[in-house]
Amino acid sequence: MNPAVAIIGFAQAPCRPSAGTTSGVETLVPLFHQALSAARLDRREVDFWCSGSSDYLAGRAFSFVSAIDAIGAYPPICESHVEMDAAWAFYEAYVKILAGEAETALVYGFGKSSAGLLRRVLALQLDPYVAAPLWPDSVSVAALQARLAIDAGLVTEEAMAEVAARSQADASTNPYAQVSGQLTVDDLVATPYVADPLRAHDCAPVSDGAAALVLAAGERARRHREQPAWISGVAHRVDPQGLGERDLTTVPSATAAAEAVSLPADLDVAELHAPFTHQELLLRTALGLGDRVRINPSGGALCGNPMFSAGLARIGAAAEQVMSGQARRAAGHATSGPALQQNLICLLEARS
Amino acid sequence: MDTASAPPLAAPLDIAFDYTRSLGPVLGRFMTGLRDRRVLGARTADGRVHVPPLEYDPATHAPVTELVPVPPTGTVTSWTWTDQPLDGQPLDRPFGWALIRLDGADTALLHAVDAGTRESMRTGMRVRIRWAAERSGHIRDIACFEPDPGPPRASGSATGGDPATASDLDTSGDPDTSNGAGTSGDLSTSGELVTGITTPIRLSYTHTTSAEESRYLHALSEGRLLGQRCPACRKVYVPPRVCPADGVPTEEEVPVHDHGTVTTFCVVNVPFAGQRLDPPYVVAQVLLDGADIPIPHLILGAAGEVRMGMRVAAVWRDPATWSTTPENIAHFRPTGEPDAPYESYQEHL
Numbered sequence: 001m002n003p004a005v006a007i008i009g010f011a012q013a014p015c016r017p018s019a020g021t022t023s024g025v026e027t028l029v030p031l032f033h034q035a036l037s038a039a040r041l042d043r044r045e046v047d048f049w050c051s052g053s054s055d056y057l058a059g060r061a062f063s064f065v066s067a068i069d070a071i072g073a074y075p076p077i078c079e080s081h082v083e084m085d086a087a088w089a090f091y092e093a094y095v096k097i098l099a100g101e102a103e104t105a106l107v108y109g110f111g112k113s114s115a116g117l118l119r120r121v122l123a124l125q126l127d128p129y130v131a132a133p134l135w136p137d138s139v140s141v142a143a144l145q146a147r148l149a150i151d152a153g154l155v156t157e158e159a160m161a162e163v164a165a166r167s168q169a170d171a172s173t174n175p176y177a178q179v180s181g182q183l184t185v186d187d188l189v190a191t192p193y194v195a196d197p198l199r200a201h202d203c204a205p206v207s208d209g210a211a212a213l214v215l216a217a218g219e220r221a222r223r224h225r226e227q228p229a230w231i232s233g234v235a236h237r238v239d240p241q242g243l244g245e246r247d248l249t250t251v252p253s254a255t256a257a258a259e260a261v262s263l264p265a266d267l268d269v270a271e272l273h274a275p276f277t278h279q280e281l282l283l284r285t286a287l288g289l290g291d292r293v294r295i296n297p298s299g300g301a302l303c304g305n306p307m308f309s310a311g312l313a314r315i316g317a318a319a320e321q322v323m324s325g326q327a328r329r330a331a332g333h334a335t336s337g338p339a340l341q342q343n344l345i346c347l348l349e350a351r352s
Numbered sequence: 353m354d355t356a357s358a359p360p361l362a363a364p365l366d367i368a369f370d371y372t373r374s375l376g377p378v379l380g381r382f383m384t385g386l387r388d389r390r391v392l393g394a395r396t397a398d399g400r401v402h403v404p405p406l407e408y409d410p411a412t413h414a415p416v417t418e419l420v421p422v423p424p425t426g427t428v429t430s431w432t433w434t435d436q437p438l439d440g441q442p443l444d445r446p447f448g449w450a451l452i453r454l455d456g457a458d459t460a461l462l463h464a465v466d467a468g469t470r471e472s473m474r475t476g477m478r479v480r481i482r483w484a485a486e487r488s489g490h491i492r493d494i495a496c497f498e499p500d501p502g503p504p505r506a507s508g509s510a511t512g513g514d515p516a517t518a519s520d521l522d523t524s525g526d527p528d529t530s531n532g533a534g535t536s537g538d539l540s541t542s543g544e545l546v547t548g549i550t551t552p553i554r555l556s557y558t559h560t561t562s563a564e565e566s567r568y569l570h571a572l573s574e575g576r577l578l579g580q581r582c583p584a585c586r587k588v589y590v591p592p593r594v595c596p597a598d599g600v601p602t603e604e605e606v607p608v609h610d611h612g613t614v615t616t617f618c619v620v621n622v623p624f625a626g627q628r629l630d631p632p633y634v635v636a637q638v639l640l641d642g643a644d645i646p647i648p649h650l651i652l653g654a655a656g657e658v659r660m661g662m663r664v665a666a667v668w669r670d671p672a673t674w675s676t677t678p679e680n681i682a683h684f685r686p687t688g689e690p691d692a693p694y695e696s697y698q699e700h701l
């Protein structure tokens with residue numbers, strides 16, 4: 001068994017269509033304060049800081065460096081960054097603690113998704129030789145996947161609308177959500193396509209936001225938090241980059257990650273990072289989640305999808321379920337890349 | 353205007369750069385083929401043909417060496433519709449995106465289909481390549497696909513040659529096997545091997561400042577320099593920022609003088625794209641009187657004499673041209689005062 005590492009604090013900024021500066025610094029300052037307060041930790045007690053963000057959102061090189069201002073990096077700190085969703089920064093921090101190089105860590109993700117035309121900016125994450133030069137936007141790429149799943153009989157437009165209706169209803173009690181409401185499947189499927197077969201409700205909104213999460217090892221976690229969310233496994237896997245190289249109706253990397261953490265069937269809660277409705281349905285199958293598992297009580301990424309922190313926020317939301325005693329076992333999932341190419345699973349549990 | 357309550361300033365930020373990429377043996381031959389109106393697929397050890405080609409066999413991990421021609425016709429395996437094309441996409445009128453499995457290939461290529469209307473698109477539709485008039489060895493040499501009126505044909509065969517397309521596909525030559533030189537002797541590929549591609553990237557953003565930065569910029573439009581003091585360490589930042597030492601926003605506004613001291617400098621001798629002055633010229637860090645962090649700016653009118661400790665003053669442009677920008681200060685000039693002692697700025701280097 002791995003040495004124990006737990007999540008002991010989480011905070012997120014409200015997801016909004018347009019909020020904050022391009023640099024993100026002003027958003028992060030209160031966020032760090034909230035996450036550290038929840039963990040009863042002073043910023044100078046943080047051994048390791050790790051962030052996820054992208055210069056392509058900010059439109060400038062080394063944009064993550066200016067965000068470090070929000071830390072107050074004096075005396076000098078130990079810091080790292082990934083150009084991915086901060087769920088992968090979380091993985092780096094987790095490994096850092098397992099390796100004994102840190103006892104505490106703060107992980108954060110941020111980005112102003114609304115600064116550019118997000119779905120066009122995201123074309124640049126595709127293969128740079130044969131795909132990105134065509135500027136396929138992220139919504140169209142997801143639509144190609146959705147049609148394959150529909151043609152294969154794995155999902156229907158009605159089932160996709162049900163995911164949207166359930167998510168928006170759940171989000172009505174989540175103050176951080178950007179969209180929420182009481183919707184009916186009949187009304188939803190009567191709306192026009194934005195990228196056939198995807199309608200507006202099938203696509204996550206463009207969200208500005210940020211999230212921060214505090215980790216600690218063993219005894220340290222017990223000292224700072226009454227009911228830490230203990231990490232019983234984290235794994236991430238990658239599928240091939242070429243969109244025509246893989247079967248887009250399956251998510252082998254998510255299945256492999258779930259197997260690596262021995263994801264149980266009797267989870268209480270799973271927070272899935274599915275920016276499109278059909279992707280939640282594909283993920284439930286790929287992860288082997290039964291009907292009993294409560295999916296996305298937060299409303300999920302469909303109700304607020306701040307780039308580079310939405311995946312971390314899924315882990316944070318799952319951890320909150322455990323830390324608050326509402327769930328014994330919860331999983332947080334994050335995705336990165338086009339059409340669910342990369343997937344990370346974090347299994348969390350309460351321990352008495 | 354009450355600038356304290358005005359929304360933060362925002363401005364367009366347009367960036368552009370050309371990505372140049374070398375291609376290697378597989379993609380080099382693939383792009384060379386496109387230039388010559390031929391599509392080459394990569395055959396892996398299991399016999400599957402990949403279009404676009406793979407550089408390494410995903411099962412054996414061996415480098416792919418065998419490229420085989422496939423015809424310019426294929427079948428749509430998935431599609432969506434774009435009513436309003438975005439900048440840079442293959443067509444500037446409504447079109448379909450599609451995954452297209454070319455005849456003889458086992459994998460699908462992503463590209464645009466010039467189908468006219470959404471109703472013309474369907475899974476299983478037959479399409480063919482429309483070649484760009486000017487081709488350089490780039491994926492954009494395929495202008496797009498268009499509906500193919502020809503009869504459906506069996507897929508799964510990697511034999512390539514197709515009588516129906518002989519007019520624009522020369523597969524009669526050696527099917528370009530293993531070493532990158534296989535195209536020699538083939539009239540349609542007699543040019544140089546394409547070894548690199550250039551892809552222009554243009555992105556448009558709206559850059560949004562913080563409330564503190566906005567007040568600084570509004571003050572500049574009135575010819576004033578405004579700093580802000582950190583409530584923790586009491587240092588004054590120009591322009592204002594979250595104190596990087598304490599991680600707290602600055603609060604108290606502090607007027608700062610437009611005279612200062614050169615803390616360090618460099619002479620720019622190298623020309624570069626977008627340069628506004630002819631080199632050589634001097635860029636210096638100027639510690640404004642009353643501030644604790646220097647700002648970078650130009651020092652003009654003192655060629656060869658700029659030094660650490662030199663006293664300088666801002667040269668403002670004509671007030672009629674002022675706006676919310678640091679460019680209201682054209683440059684700094686020497687004041688002729690005695691140099692500042694090293695001790696006065698050693699904490700600010």
Ligand SMILES: [Zn+2]
Pocket residue numbers: 582583584585586587595596597598599
């Ligand atoms: Zn300070």
